[in-house]
Amino acid sequence: MAQNGGEHVPAGTWGRVTEQAESTKDRSFDTMLDPWIGCLGLKPIDPAIANHYLPFLKAIDTLQLVPSYFSKDGELNESAAKLRVTDLGSLLDINLINLYAGTRPQLTVLEVGGGYGRLTEAVFNVFGPKQVKYVMIDSVPLSLFYAETYLSNNLPNISVGSYYKGDPFDLEKFDIYIIPTWHFEKLNRYEYDLGVNIESLQEMDQPKVDYYLGLFDKVVKKDGLIYISNSHDYIFKGEWNYPKNWNCLFRDNSPRSWTNDHPAEIFVKDHSVEAPARNRLLQFAHEKHVETFEDLTAKLADLLKKYEELVFEVPNDLLLLRFPTSQLIQVLKNRVRRRFGMKMKQAQLPRLQPNNA
Numbered sequence: 178m179a180q181n182g183g184e185h186v187p188a189g190t191w192g193r194v195t196e197q198a199e200s201t202k203d204r205s206f207d208t209m210l211d212p213w214i215g216c217l218g219l220k221p222i223d224p225a226i227a228n229h230y231l232p233f234l235k236a237i238d239t240l241q242l243v244p245s246y247f248s249k250d251g252e253l254n255e256s257a258a259k260l261r262v263t264d265l266g267s268l269l270d271i272n273l274i275n276l277y278a279g280t281r282p283q284l285t286v287l288e289v290g291g292g293y294g295r296l297t298e299a300v301f302n303v304f305g306p307k308q309v310k311y312v313m314i315d316s317v318p319l320s321l322f323y324a325e326t327y328l329s330n331n332l333p334n335i336s337v338g339s340y341y342k343g344d345p346f347d348l349e350k351f352d353i354y355i356i357p358t359w360h361f362e363k364l365n366r367y368e369y370d371l372g373v374n375i376e377s378l379q380e381m382d383q384p385k386v387d388y389y390l391g392l393f394d395k396v397v398k399k400d401g402l403i404y405i406s407n408s409h410d411y412i413f414k415g416e417w418n419y420p421k422n423w424n425c426l427f428r429d430n431s432p433r434s435w436t437n438d439h440p441a442e443i444f445v446k447d448h449s450v451e452a453p454a455r456n457r458l459l460q461f462a463h464e465k466h467v468e469t470f471e472d473l474t475a476k477l478a479d480l481l482k483k484y485e486e487l488v489f490e491v492p493n494d495l496l497l498l499r500f501p502t503s504q505l506i507q508v509l510k511n512r513v514r515r516r517f518g519m520k521m522k523q524a525q526l527p528r529l530q531p532n533n534a
Contacts, residue, residue, distance in 0.1 A: 290377030
């Protein structure tokens, strides 16, 4: 962590993660996953979570991955028994990317902050090394060491190179190459078809967010794609200064959105003069669907009032405010069912019809 203390020094949260990892006696992969995935991502997939993701996944599943894990009626297959919520995120990411990149015969991918290699593993499981070359960069050495070990163990037929092992930065020799950001700056000689950041720019400050957006603009090819999925109302609440030559193709919240303004975004890098105007229109359309914290608080209060005779325990924390209204309603209904027993018929539940559920 102390190797690079300049502009790429990791956020303070990663210093605490490093101290925790060094002090724990159990250093198995499972116990170390929490800093990269979080408690929600580590949860097994239950029916409520599956129902939350499934309509969106079916709508974008051009790769036909959903039938491998779900039956036609939406039940989890045996092959999905060990999946976690984070794996549904992989299905989401890889299908959204394929919607716009699927016609390209080969992809050279640059991912910033790829954690333990969640998306990297999924990409190679679906496409294989003949179609993909993948570079992972990060400012957290612990992540880079973890990713190299994890991917080498779980993709035994894929060649994984690492700067820290002394491997050359050579995509002819390696299918995946893992390198810290400050050495990538000096050694990179490739252009990329796709730049990716998922759930980590949201933990940075304005200079770092600007830096990585600029890095994508510098190394992604003209007509290349940039896929970004981050909360805009979490730790980082500053400006997302996307380059003016990025044309936004898609922007909307997804089932993974755990804050109110948490879009998945796909851009194509070109020099169209229409890009800024189109981007503003898409941003406006997205903001029309984003409710304020006050809106959600009022909606929650209204829902709880309607259920005040049935819901006996209200959580002290405000985690429910992170969920979309439709999921919040399901949580409340589940509480009612638990209170009165699982044999309670659906018809006995009061129908809830908020204005924009």
